[in-house]
Amino acid sequence: xxxxxxxxxxxxxxxxxxxxxxxEAGLSKGGVLYHYPSRDALIVGMVxxxxxxxSADMSRSVAGDDSPGALSRAYVRATFSPGGExxxxxxxxxxxxxxxxxxxxxxxxxxxxxxxxQERLVDDGIDPVTATVLRLAADGLxxxxxxxxxxxxxxxxxxxxxxxxxxxxxxx
Numbered sequence: 001x002x003x004x005x006x007x008x009x010x011x012x013x014x015x016x017x018x019x020x021x022x023x024e025a026g027l028s029k030g031g032v033l034y035h036y037p038s039r040d041a042l043i044v045g046m047v048x049x050x051x052x053x054x055s056a057d058m059s060r061s062v063a064g065d066d067s068p069g070a071l072s073r074a075y076v077r078a079t080f081s082p083g084g085e086x087x088x089x090x091x092x093x094x095x096x097x098x099x100x101x102x103x104x105x106x107x108x109x110x111x112x113x114x115x116x117x118q119e120r121l122v123d124d125g126i127d128p129v130t131a132t133v134l135r136l137a138a139d140g141l142x143x144x145x146x147x148x149x150x151x152x153x154x155x156x157x158x159x160x161x162x163x164x165x166x167x168x169x170x171x172x
Contacts, residue, residue: 001049003027004042008094013101018042043106046095051113057081068125069168072134075121076168079138080161093146126168134164 003025007016018039022032036042057078062070099106121131141160145151152160 001045004046004098005094008046008098013094013098016042016098016102040103040106043095043099043102044109047099047106047110050095051110054078055113069131071117071120071124072126072131072168073165075117075135076138076161076164079142080157080164093142096146130167134167137164 004016004021007020007024011020016039018032018036019029021036021042022029025032032042036045058071058074061077061081062074065073096107096110099110118132118135121135122128124131137160141152141157143149
């Protein structure tokens with residue numbers, strides 16, 4: 001998976017092939033085919049990894065927080081986490097871009113997860129509109145950084161994260 005992400009980040013989605021992924025990973029094409037029988041399967045794996053990584057970040061952040069807005073705080077923190085760093089964000093973005101460029105239908109698992117997060121955020125114990133605005137702001141930051149569109153300076157980025165969390169109230 002990391003090899004496929006490297007290919008997309010370095011060479012672009014047009015160059016994402018099973019052969020390029022195998023070469024990047026130091027494997028035979030058959031070794032890649034064993035796990036990913038097609039380019040689409042490889043892209044689905046990249047999207048699944050995106051979902052798993054973000055969900056794990058959210059789980060770590062929400063652990064032990066049962067106060068109103070816990071999931072909203074976790075969503076903001078997972079998006080703004082310092083553990084996310086530029087390289088990781090670029091790789092996750094690469095998975096998303098690869099999926100959209102290759103076949104928008106491959107984003108179905110991500111669409112389903114986002115819909116599930118939205119449902120849970122609306123039922124997070126805070127105003128549903130505030131929870132939705134927080135999600136959309138966090139998503140906007142992620143997309144902005146993924147595409148390198150007016151990336152924020154670290155100090156301003158941290159202040160934006162603090163401001164979003166302050167909108168939740170009752171931050172532990």
